[in-house]
Amino acid sequence: MRRLLPWLGASAFLVLFFFYPILRILWMGLTIKADQGGLNQALGLIGSTTWFTFYQACLSTFLTLLVGLPGAYLFSHFEFHGKRTLNAITAVPFMLPTVVVAAGFNALLGPRGWFNVLLINLFHLEKAPINFVHTLGAILLAHVFYNTTIVLKLVGNAWSQLDPRLGQAAATLGATPKRVFWKVTFPVLRPAILAAAMLVFLFDFTSFGVILVLGGPHFATLEVEIFIQSLQMLNLPLAAILSIIQIVFTLAFSILYSSLVVRSNANVKSVMIISRKAITWSERAFVGGNLALIMALFVLPMAALPLSSLIRFEPAMGQRISQAVSFTLDYYRELFINRSGSLFYVPPILALRNSFSYASVTMLISLILGFPVASRLAHPGKLERALDPILMVPLGASAVTLGLGYIITFNQTPLLLLRSPWLVPIAHSVIALPFVIRSLQPALASIPKEYRMAAEVMGADPMRSWFAVVWPLVSRATLAAGTFAFTISLGEFGAASLLVRPENPTLPLAIYRFLSQPGGVNYGQAMAMASLLMLVTSLSILVFDRLRIPGMNYL
Amino acid sequence: MKKYLISSLILILLVTACNAAQPTAQTTSLTVMTHDSFEVSADLVVAFEKENNVKVTFLKSGDAGSALNKAILSKNAPLADVFYGVDNTFLSRAVDADIFEPYNPPLLKTIPTIYQLDSTLNLLPVDYGDVCINYDKAYFSNRSLSIPQKFEDLLNPEYKDMLVMENPATSSTGLAFLLATIAHFGQDNYLNYWKSLNSNGMVVVDDWSTAYYTNFSGSSGHGPQPLVVSYASSPAAEVIYATTKLSEAPTASITAEGTCFRQVEFVGILKGTTHRTLAEKFVDFMLGVQFQEDMPLQMFVYPVNPDAKLPPEFVKYAQVSTTPASLDPGNIAANRDKWISAWTEVVLH
Numbered sequence: 001m002r003r004l005l006p007w008l009g010a011s012a013f014l015v016l017f018f019f020y021p022i023l024r025i026l027w028m029g030l031t032i033k034a035d036q037g038g039l040n041q042a043l044g045l046i047g048s049t050t051w052f053t054f055y056q057a058c059l060s061t062f063l064t065l066l067v068g069l070p071g072a073y074l075f076s077h078f079e080f081h082g083k084r085t086l087n088a089i090t091a092v093p094f095m096l097p098t099v100v101v102a103a104g105f106n107a108l109l110g111p112r113g114w115f116n117v118l119l120i121n122l123f124h125l126e127k128a129p130i131n132f133v134h135t136l137g138a139i140l141l142a143h144v145f146y147n148t149t150i151v152l153k154l155v156g157n158a159w160s161q162l163d164p165r166l167g168q169a170a171a172t173l174g175a176t177p178k179r180v181f182w183k184v185t186f187p188v189l190r191p192a193i194l195a196a197a198m199l200v201f202l203f204d205f206t207s208f209g210v211i212l213v214l215g216g217p218h219f220a221t222l223e224v225e226i227f228i229q230s231l232q233m234l235n236l237p238l239a240a241i242l243s244i245i246q247i248v249f250t251l252a253f254s255i256l257y258s259s260l261v262v263r264s265n266a267n268v269k270s271v272m273i274i275s276r277k278a279i280t281w282s283e284r285a286f287v288g289g290n291l292a293l294i295m296a297l298f299v300l301p302m303a304a305l306p307l308s309s310l311i312r313f314e315p316a317m318g319q320r321i322s323q324a325v326s327f328t329l330d331y332y333r334e335l336f337i338n339r340s341g342s343l344f345y346v347p348p349i350l351a352l353r354n355s356f357s358y359a360s361v362t363m364l365i366s367l368i369l370g371f372p373v374a375s376r377l378a379h380p381g382k383l384e385r386a387l388d389p390i391l392m393v394p395l396g397a398s399a400v401t402l403g404l405g406y407i408i409t410f411n412q413t414p415l416l417l418l419r420s421p422w423l424v425p426i427a428h429s430v431i432a433l434p435f436v437i438r439s440l441q442p443a444l445a446s447i448p449k450e451y452r453m454a455a456e457v458m459g460a461d462p463m464r465s466w467f468a469v470v471w472p473l474v475s476r477a478t479l480a481a482g483t484f485a486f487t488i489s490l491g492e493f494g495a496a497s498l499l500v501r502p503e504n505p506t507l508p509l510a511i512y513r514f515l516s517q518p519g520g521v522n523y524g525q526a527m528a529m530a531s532l533l534m535l536v537t538s539l540s541i542l543v544f545d546r547l548r549i550p551g552m553n554y555l
Numbered sequence: 556m557k558k559y560l561i562s563s564l565i566l567i568l569l570v571t572a573c574n575a576a577q578p579t580a581q582t583t584s585l586t587v588m589t590h591d592s593f594e595v596s597a598d599l600v601v602a603f604e605k606e607n608n609v610k611v612t613f614l615k616s617g618d619a620g621s622a623l624n625k626a627i628l629s630k631n632a633p634l635a636d637v638f639y640g641v642d643n644t645f646l647s648r649a650v651d652a653d654i655f656e657p658y659n660p661p662l663l664k665t666i667p668t669i670y671q672l673d674s675t676l677n678l679l680p681v682d683y684g685d686v687c688i689n690y691d692k693a694y695f696s697n698r699s700l701s702i703p704q705k706f707e708d709l710l711n712p713e714y715k716d717m718l719v720m721e722n723p724a725t726s727s728t729g730l731a732f733l734l735a736t737i738a739h740f741g742q743d744n745y746l747n748y749w750k751s752l753n754s755n756g757m758v759v760v761d762d763w764s765t766a767y768y769t770n771f772s773g774s775s776g777h778g779p780q781p782l783v784v785s786y787a788s789s790p791a792a793e794v795i796y797a798t799t800k801l802s803e804a805p806t807a808s809i810t811a812e813g814t815c816f817r818q819v820e821f822v823g824i825l826k827g828t829t830h831r832t833l834a835e836k837f838v839d840f841m842l843g844v845q846f847q848e849d850m851p852l853q854m855f856v857y858p859v860n861p862d863a864k865l866p867p868e869f870v871k872y873a874q875v876s877t878t879p880a881s882l883d884p885g886n887i888a889a890n891r892d893k894w895i896s897a898w899t900e901v902v903l904h
Contacts (some may be wrong), residue, residue: 028628102765102769103768103769103776110769110779111778111779128779134758134760143640152848203897212725212761213761213762213765217722217724217725217759217903218759227725228724230624230722231617231620231621231624231625232624232725233724234627234648235892236628241876260573312798312799328798330798338597339596340596340852341596341598342595342596342597342853343594343595343596343613344613345597404625404628407625407628408629408631411629411632411633412631419612445589450767452600512591515764515768516763516764517796518785518789518792518796518855519732519774519775519792519795519796519797520775520793520796520797520798521796522796523774523775523776524798
């Protein structure tokens with residue numbers, strides 16, 4: 001019974017707010033009679049969609065690791081100017097709405113983006129040389145842009161706690177650096193790398209907005225097809241089948257992941273190594289090259305946004321390149337004016353407050369429910385191994401399907417919750433919970449049981465031994481997990497658009513409202529609002545970062 | 556120090572958490588379900604609330620198709636009392652789904668019969684707008700290119716790579732444009748037209764925002780395509796929401812015969828409402844002159860009530876098609892999914 005207790009909160013929560021609504025909507029879809037001809041035709045669609053979903057997710061995950069792993073080494077081993085700011089900036093993409101990210105990439109790489117204009121002017125070209133929007137490349141780049149932060153956080157965390165003496169010992173015994181990496185470093189990092197890869201893969205696998213906006217209508221993942229079938233065509237049976245395929249795949253990957261992690265149960269004493277400045281030339285080249293990559297990948301597209309919120313193009317349209325450009329703060333001023341007297345106008349401060357409230361509640365719920373589960377999973381028994389993969393299912397389930405499940409489940413007594421302001425953070429917590437658990441688990445697993453035993457032998461009660469021993473070691477991972485939950489909620493659009501009352505919009509919703517009407521001021525305001533979202537999220541990540549407690553102080 | 560920081564942070568979180576959960580004091584409440592593009596002046600709604608001693612809550616539920624389908628899915632326990640935003644492409648699906656109660660508002664007599672497409676009175680017309688191709692004026696005048704005047708013109712090599720449109724499977728604007736071509740070419744020939752248009756470099760994107768702001772050269776995104784499928788009223792919005800005062804719209808619509816598709820939007824009372832009288836009053840309010848005169852500048856659509864006067868900017872810059880394409884709603888309902896799939900097969904795959 002005592003072993004079941006930590007599971008109680010999280011499982012009750014997921015059963016009520018995830019499994020029950022999603023099973024209801026799937027059941028509804030499968031029990032509607034469908035015409036046979038339509039289903040036969042659908043088989044081709046199911047096959048090609050599943051293949052593409054899988055294919056782009058694998059490629060995206062691979063590329064994300066390729067960028068993220070050296071980055072994780074950089075952040076965990078080296079000191080450089082602006083490290084904290086850069087660290088915060090890499091986490092920002094995670095919560096930017098897709099339309100805004102698309103606008104950023106477009107300002108940079110679009111047909112009239114800086115790069116193309118520069119190349120056209122340099123080489124006197126007829127046509128824009130870079131064709132970026134609506135290519136597979138755009139999808140992959142956007143996925144790397146969004147998800148690299150997961151690798152940086154999870155693997156960077158583990159790497160910074162890896163005892164350097166292990167590698168040093170191996171080297172003393174004659175191992176080459178390559179051998180040290182593959183035989184010592186990699187096996188110890190494997191759980192963190194797998195956890196990061198798993199999360200990145202699931203995010204890519206269920207990708208929706210990126211595919212729609214940057215990939216365009218020629219590409220469709222399962223999630224996109226579920227959206228089209230259930231909300232545009234009202235073909236619930238097909239949508240249900242696609243949702244089930246998505247869930248089955250998610251479950252399969254989770255099981256695969258769990259078995260891989262169990263096999264690599266590396267129990268290594270953790271130490272916080274102190275990062276230092278690059279000294280040798282090769283180190284400097286590594287740091288410089290890596291920083292250049294991160295700047296190009298994260299800073300450039302994001303810088304494009306605030307720039308377009310501050311620049312006004314005079315109406316010299318029609319010419320390809322020459323645009324009269326001037327600086328303006330008008331878009332920011334306009335944010336505070338309800339020009340059309342609309343009922344749905346919301347001052348930016350209020351949207352900000354709404355977003356922060358939802359994000360704070362999400363963080364609290366997912367940490368409170370997630371922590372006990374992650375502690376159990378850190379030292380898993382039979383029960384834990386069986387339940388573990390199921391916990392990941394919410395992350396891979398279709399958000400569109402879940403939203404519809406909410407609509408038919410929570411619109412009647414006794415579960416009349418659809419109008420409750422709590423339902424938004426609850427929905428966000430369903431998404432954030434697996435994430436929180438996954439990012440806490442490796443940190444908790446790295447603490448040898450003996451530490452607490454020692455404390456308890458010396459007379460500390462469980463409470464005290466937890467606060468004095470475990471907490472200092474996992475506080476950093478907890479903050480990272482909390483930050484993830486917070487930012488997932490800040491940037492989340494789907495559930496919020498479904499459940500929020502229009503007079504209480506979150507920041508992403510407010511951005512979309514401006515983008516849905518024509519006119520330069522509306523576009524400018526959308527960019528201004530997006531820049532505000534970027535600014536406050538960067539600041540809040542910096543604040544979280546200041547709070548972290550270096551484990552060294554306590555050892 | 557850090558301890559204090561953490562505890563104060565937790566305190567702040569708790570306070571904001573409680574803040575978010577504030578219950579609102581409720582009198583009688585009327586819920587109106589609608590699509591994301593719905594806008595209305597605050598003072599009109601406040602006046603309606605005062606007059607009827609009611610609190611009106613709006614439930615924006617996604618684009619037009621998503622909102623309707625959510626209403627259909629939840630019909631056993633309706634989410635709202637009134638639904639606004641069914642258009643003529645969804646009309647028959649909405650009526651067949653049996654989610655509305657008929658109502659015959661007194662004002663219906665004044666509304667032209669061409670907009671009264673539902674004889675069962677489940678759905679009552681509120682506004683209309685024309686989906687037309689918009690063009691970037693400067694682009695064409697700088698190159699002394701003539702403006703295309705009919706669908707066939709778009710197949711000419713001089714307009715290669717110039718048109719961006721929305722995916723009919725995900726956007727009602729794109730669907731309206733597809734329907735206009737079906738009305739023009741007929742069910743048997745429209746796919747051939749799309750094959751040719753596709754090989755002349757037509758660009759398809761998923762939603763109106765992307766088409767208009769990212770791809771269209773005439774608006775703020777300064778994209779590559781000078782022709783976009785948008786609304787006949789969009790040029791007026793370009794003037795009203797211009798960053799610098801404009802005397803002339805930078806864009807215009809092509810409104811030649813049969814090239815625009817007229818979207819009519821409807822309101823209906825949802826079956827199972829417990830506030831039938833209030834719901835009727837809200838429908839009357841939407842058909843009334845005040846609301847009808849408010850709509851053009853809020854949603855850039857035209858009023859169906861002939862007594863409503865248009866704002867001057869609208870008269871000056873917005874266009875309407877005198878001869879829009881039209882298709883019977885029953886025909887649309889019976890074939891829309893088939894047409895969309897066939898189009899997807901030809902254009903996207």
